[in-house]
Amino acid sequence: MTPLEITFHILGTAVIASPIALLCILGLSSLAGYKLGESVTSRLTQASVWLTSLPTVGIVVLMLATGIRYVPIELGNWVSIPEQHFHFHLKFAFDRLSIPFLLLSCTLCGVVGEFTRRYLHREEGYQRFFLFYAVFFCGMVLSSLASTIETLFVGWEMVGLSSALLVAYFHNRINPVRQAERIWSIYRLSDAALLVAAITMHHMTGEGDFGGLMSSGVWPEGSAAIDSSQALFVGVLILIAAAGKSALFPLSGWLPRAMEGPTPSSAIFYGALSVHLGAYLLLRLSPIIAASLTLQIMVISLGAVSAVCGAIMSRVQSDIKVSLAYASLTQVGVIVVEVGMGLHYLALIHIVGHACLRTMQLLRAPTLLRDVNDLENKIGARLPNETWSDAGHRRPKFGRWWYRFGFERGFMDVTLDTYVVRPFVCVASFCDRIERTITDKISSESSRESDNAELHPEKINRVA
Amino acid sequence: MPELYFPWIEVSILIPLIGAAWVHLLGQRDNLLTHAIAFCSLTLALTIGELIDFISLGTFEAHDHWPFLGWIFDPSVFVVDELSVFLIPLTALIFLVVVMSTLGTKAPRFSLRLVLVLESLTLATFSCRASWALVALLIAAAIPAYLELRRRKRCSRIYVLHMVTFAVLLITGYAIESTGVLIPGAMLTAATLLRAGVFPLHLWMTDLFEKGTFGTAILMTTPLVGAYAVMRFVLPIAPEWALQSIAVLSLFTAVYAGSLAIIQREARRMFCYLLLCQSSLILVGLELVTPIGLTGALCLWLSVGLSLTGFGITLRCIEARISRVSLSDYHGLYAQMPMLAGFFLLTGLASIGFPATVGFVGMELLIEGAVEVYPWVGTLVVFAAALSGITVLMAYFRIFTGSENRTLVPMNARPREKVAVLVLTVLIIGGGLVPQPGVTSRYHAASELTKHRKDLSLVQTPPHVELIQRSKKLSQSASD
Numbered sequence: 001m002t003p004l005e006i007t008f009h010i011l012g013t014a015v016i017a018s019p020i021a022l023l024c025i026l027g028l029s030s031l032a033g034y035k036l037g038e039s040v041t042s043r044l045t046q047a048s049v050w051l052t053s054l055p056t057v058g059i060v061v062l063m064l065a066t067g068i069r070y071v072p073i074e075l076g077n078w079v080s081i082p083e084q085h086f087h088f089h090l091k092f093a094f095d096r097l098s099i100p101f102l103l104l105s106c107t108l109c110g111v112v113g114e115f116t117r118r119y120l121h122r123e124e125g126y127q128r129f130f131l132f133y134a135v136f137f138c139g140m141v142l143s144s145l146a147s148t149i150e151t152l153f154v155g156w157e158m159v160g161l162s163s164a165l166l167v168a169y170f171h172n173r174i175n176p177v178r179q180a181e182r183i184w185s186i187y188r189l190s191d192a193a194l195l196v197a198a199i200t201m202h203h204m205t206g207e208g209d210f211g212g213l214m215s216s217g218v219w220p221e222g223s224a225a226i227d228s229s230q231a232l233f234v235g236v237l238i239l240i241a242a243a244g245k246s247a248l249f250p251l252s253g254w255l256p257r258a259m260e261g262p263t264p265s266s267a268i269f270y271g272a273l274s275v276h277l278g279a280y281l282l283l284r285l286s287p288i289i290a291a292s293l294t295l296q297i298m299v300i301s302l303g304a305v306s307a308v309c310g311a312i313m314s315r316v317q318s319d320i321k322v323s324l325a326y327a328s329l330t331q332v333g334v335i336v337v338e339v340g341m342g343l344h345y346l347a348l349i350h351i352v353g354h355a356c357l358r359t360m361q362l363l364r365a366p367t368l369l370r371d372v373n374d375l376e377n378k379i380g381a382r383l384p385n386e387t388w389s390d391a392g393h394r395r396p397k398f399g400r401w402w403y404r405f406g407f408e409r410g411f412m413d414v415t416l417d418t419y420v421v422r423p424f425v426c427v428a429s430f431c432d433r434i435e436r437t438i439t440d441k442i443s444s445e446s447s448r449e450s451d452n453a454e455l456h457p458e459k460i461n462r463v464a
Numbered sequence: 465m466p467e468l469y470f471p472w473i474e475v476s477i478l479i480p481l482i483g484a485a486w487v488h489l490l491g492q493r494d495n496l497l498t499h500a501i502a503f504c505s506l507t508l509a510l511t512i513g514e515l516i517d518f519i520s521l522g523t524f525e526a527h528d529h530w531p532f533l534g535w536i537f538d539p540s541v542f543v544v545d546e547l548s549v550f551l552i553p554l555t556a557l558i559f560l561v562v563v564m565s566t567l568g569t570k571a572p573r574f575s576l577r578l579v580l581v582l583e584s585l586t587l588a589t590f591s592c593r594a595s596w597a598l599v600a601l602l603i604a605a606a607i608p609a610y611l612e613l614r615r616r617k618r619c620s621r622i623y624v625l626h627m628v629t630f631a632v633l634l635i636t637g638y639a640i641e642s643t644g645v646l647i648p649g650a651m652l653t654a655a656t657l658l659r660a661g662v663f664p665l666h667l668w669m670t671d672l673f674e675k676g677t678f679g680t681a682i683l684m685t686t687p688l689v690g691a692y693a694v695m696r697f698v699l700p701i702a703p704e705w706a707l708q709s710i711a712v713l714s715l716f717t718a719v720y721a722g723s724l725a726i727i728q729r730e731a732r733r734m735f736c737y738l739l740l741c742q743s744s745l746i747l748v749g750l751e752l753v754t755p756i757g758l759t760g761a762l763c764l765w766l767s768v769g770l771s772l773t774g775f776g777i778t779l780r781c782i783e784a785r786i787s788r789v790s791l792s793d794y795h796g797l798y799a800q801m802p803m804l805a806g807f808f809l810l811t812g813l814a815s816i817g818f819p820a821t822v823g824f825v826g827m828e829l830l831i832e833g834a835v836e837v838y839p840w841v842g843t844l845v846v847f848a849a850a851l852s853g854i855t856v857l858m859a860y861f862r863i864f865t866g867s868e869n870r871t872l873v874p875m876n877a878r879p880r881e882k883v884a885v886l887v888l889t890v891l892i893i894g895g896g897l898v899p900q901p902g903v904t905s906r907y908h909a910a911s912e913l914t915k916h917r918k919d920l921s922l923v924q925t926p927p928h929v930e931l932i933q934r935s936k937k938l939s940q941s942a943s944d
Contacts, residue, residue, distance in 0.1 A: 033803050079825050079899050081907050149818045171865035192850040196843050199835045416555040428723045444619045449674050450730035453788035
């Protein structure tokens with residue numbers, strides 16, 4: 001290894017090790033029941049963000065100075081069975097796609113972490129927030145830098161878990177928890193699609209390395225090493241995964257629900273990073289999309305439909321966070337269209353710009369009324385009250401229908417509940433009833449003692 | 465056959481038996497639990513010694529022989545090999561943590577004598593290969609749970625019906641094994657699948673969780689004795705088509721149990737279905753009979769043993785404090801038991817193969833193996849895992865969040881529970897971060913098993929098949 005390669009390796013390893021170290025410290029102290037102080041927790045988080053950002057900047061400077069466009073960081077095989085050609089390769093890559101996304105993640109995580117330090121000061125769940133935040137940060141770094149689909153999956157899962165747990169941050173209330181359950185369910189099913197895609201890619205190309213998948217060149221110049229029908233199959237799975245993570249149509253229903261979480265997490269997840277992760281995945285695997293025209297059309301259509309739905313829905317919301325969430329969806333839809341059209345750099349710039357703007361808007365959301373008052377005081381008059389533009393220009397009946405469509409959030413949740421959740425629950429309940437009938441018949445008494453379980457035994461003074 | 469340096473196997477089987485007798489002699493004392501923990505700890509230490517000794521020998525199988533104990537055990541009865549060598553300390557650990565996490569107030573309901581006898585029987589089962597001794601041990605291991613049901617004055621018909629069927633099928637199948645492959649194989653398969661709880665023969669498990677103590681139900685099910693029986697009785701003799709059919713049935717069970725776990729309204733039943741789902745996935749891997757699938761199954765076996773025992777004992781700890789846990793509503797117990805909440809989440813995530821936990825690599829291997837054999841059906845493994853994931857987090861939310869519970873009664877983990885929880889945590893995270901040694905060892909075991917199976921199938925090739933193979937070879941050489 002040359003000195004330059006060694007330097008790249010050290011810096012790259014520091015970038016990956018820093019968030020993992022943060023997660024270990026916060027996680028183990030929490031499991032051991034040791035409560036770190038607020039200032040220690042936030043300082044550790046900031047230190048971790050700096051220790052990820054600075055080596056990344058160092059790598060960028062070195063890349064610019066030497067003209068290198070692609071820096072792989074090989075950490076060897078986490079698991080391998082050489083005889084079966086199975087390996088879980090820990091490989092990360094710094095390239096034109098991962099570096100901007102990583103720097104964006106570090107910047108926004110640092111800003112939101114600093115914001116949270118004051119926002120959640122003396123909150124009961126302060127440490128819990130930062131623990132989940134560390135899971136998220138770790139997941140984002142791994143996803144951004146992943147050079148194999150398995151590593152991407154690890155980061156992807158971590159982002160999903162932290163997202164669900166942070167939506168349920170105010171866990172004494174029932175609504176945030178319910179919404180978190182729903183979000184987790186959608187995430188799990190979309191994660192399953194990504195996992196199947198990963199395994200399928202393994203079988204098609206013999207490896208999960210993005211480099212092997214894009215037979216030539218580094219991003220965005222590579223071309224897929226699979227034929228168009230294979231690309232279509234894998235691409236559809238990836239599209240499902242991306243739709244789940246980025247709340248694209250018809251899985252957008254969870255996005256307003258996610259706003260039950262604290263403002264900092266809403267900003268970083270659903271305004272900035274997590275919501276763009278699906279688009280990032282499509283961007284990373286853009287050569288596969290380019291390999292199949294059908295897939296390209298599907299991606300463009302999905303993005304366009306999501307953008308239109310997001311635009312309609314964001315205009316009729318009465319809650320500022322929900323309205324901003326749908327506005328994010330609109331932009332993510334447009335980004336997906338750009339990816340489908342092969343405008344990779346435009347999509348990347350769009351992600352960076354949109355994430356920064358939306359984070360700022362969401363962080364200001366709690367003080368919106370005060371900001372409006374300030375503004376009105378300064379201009380000395382009321383701000384003009386804008387009506388919904390579409391409703392004004394269309395025929396009343398048609399306008400009303402669109403208004404209802406937006407207000408009911410595109411009927412997406414209702415449709416999923418009616419055609420997916422309810423039939424599933426009906427079939428499972430039917431099987432459960434059959435089992436009950438059989439066991440009741442065999443047994444000389446009621447076969448289910450669990451029916452007698454009290455709903456809230458913890459509320460009465462019967463605890464041991 | 466190589467011999468171990470110390471009779472670890474026999475001693476580790478005898479110690480819990482002596483412990484049972486000791487606990488019986490002590491009668492009803494306050495410190496009975498401490499004595500039981502001491503015996504379980506000693507057993508665990510012995511099984512770890514056995515593991516280290518076996519690894520140092522570098523062999524596929526070994527037995528121990530000691531003149532002082534030779535008159536009790538025939539040396540050929542208890543043999544440890546690469547497949548069982550990790551399962552034995554795992555079983556001892558499961559028993560130890562379950563006993564350790566038993567609250568003193570609940571000890572009278574939980575018969576420590578029966579638990580120690582069950583431990584001895586389970587360890588002996590895992591130290592036995594296909595033989596009449598294994599048949600006897602598998603049947604005998606079903607008796608402690610029956611005695612407990614009788615003691616608790618609960619209807620044991622469902623349990624008895626299933627276990628008697630199991631015993632009859634196992635004895636008959638094994639007795640007529642030499643007469644052919646199809647009928648004895650079918651009987652042995654049915655018996656082992658019944659013990660493993662494969663659909664539709666799983667009702668005894670839900671019944672045991674309903675009517676038995678939670679501790680006994682965990683001890684009867686989490687060591688996955690049924691999967692061991694499949695490995696010993698079915699795997700060596702069943703033809704490939706039969707194994708793959710069983711794999712599809714197991715896969716169906718996994719999806720079925722995963723679906724039912726989501727809709728359960730009580731924590732024990734949810735746990736039972738979750739365990740069924742995961743254990744069925746292990747069976748899927750075992751029956752694929754490909755090195756990758758088998759390695760995945762053996763890795764997942766260890767991870768499910770660790771993680772679902774942890775998950776189970778956490779639920780049991782909560783149950784011991786507030787009685788049966790309904791999942792129909794939210795309990796908000798996080799403030800009362802933050803450590804148990806964290807452990808519940810960790811073990812739950814480990815059981816579904818979440819990254820950086822012990823189950824992740826095993827699950828990846830299993831999915832890889834399943835998709836390799838059945839490109840379409842194999843994706844159902846992923847679906848079943850997704851369903852389990854939804855169940856785990858839903859259970860977490862229902863139990864620990866969603867309501868404000870300001871009771872002043874302390875509910876946090878006691879020191880003994882904390883030790884049990886931390887031991888499992890270290891293994892779950894350690895195994896997740898450094899999976900290579902475990903995977904290498906399990907792959908070696910899987911390769912040996914595949915090789916043994918191939919050798920056996922060569923030996924057992926029926927004459928007409930051999931004739932066809934020979935004529936094919938002849939025609940091929942003629943055409944060449």
